[in-house]
Amino acid sequence: MAKSPEVKLAVFGRAGVGKSALVVRFLTRRFIWEYDPTLGKKHLLLFYGDTENDSHEDLQQRESHMRWGDGFIIVYDITDRGSFEDVAPLRSLLEDVKKPKNVPLVLVGNKCDLDHARQVGTEEGERLAAEMACAFYECSACADEGGAVAEAFHEVCREVRRRKAVQ
Ligand code: GDP
Secondary structure, three states, X not given: OOOOOEEEEEEEEOOOOOHHHHHHHHHOOHHHHHHOOOOOOOEEEEEXXXXXXXXXXXXXXXXXXXXXXXXXXXXEEOOOHHHHHXXXXXXXXXXXXXXXXXXXXXXXXXXXXXXXXXXXXXXXXXXXXHHXXXXXXXXXXXXXXXXXXXXXXXXXXXXXXXXXXXX
């Protein structure tokens, strides 16, 4: 049977880290996605959800979106250390919910235009990503000059495709 061309991508992170801003930034430049020769033309389904509330229903919802997704972006805000501290538990939950482990994942430190208010160093993000064995991008949904936002989305999609190819 032909494989589905869809990539289901879920974006997680504390409320206010910039998930919707990143998704809008990426989608409004979606021509890059459509014409990227390494990716081909694909459908992309996106979901993004906050991870701040810990009621039973919220947790169940989060887990069901984790089961739904093929690939994941975990976002923190470089000006909010609490959002960075959310990352490791979120990744543990992802590993518990998704089996087999080692899911396609990218870590994004957003709002790097606000360097004067930085609470999380670049090297801390790099170290955490190395521990989680995933790619890491610092970017800004508001001032995405180098295209790092699109690159983060592309990387997780490429990772999904790599995993599907070896299945
Ligand atoms: P969400 O709750 O994670 O979806 O966060 P939003 O996308 O709604 O963003 C929360 C706030 O942060 C909004 O006021 C955004 O304008 C702002 N924001 C998002 N990304 C950036 C960024 O890269 N730089 C700056 N300076 N503000 C951002």
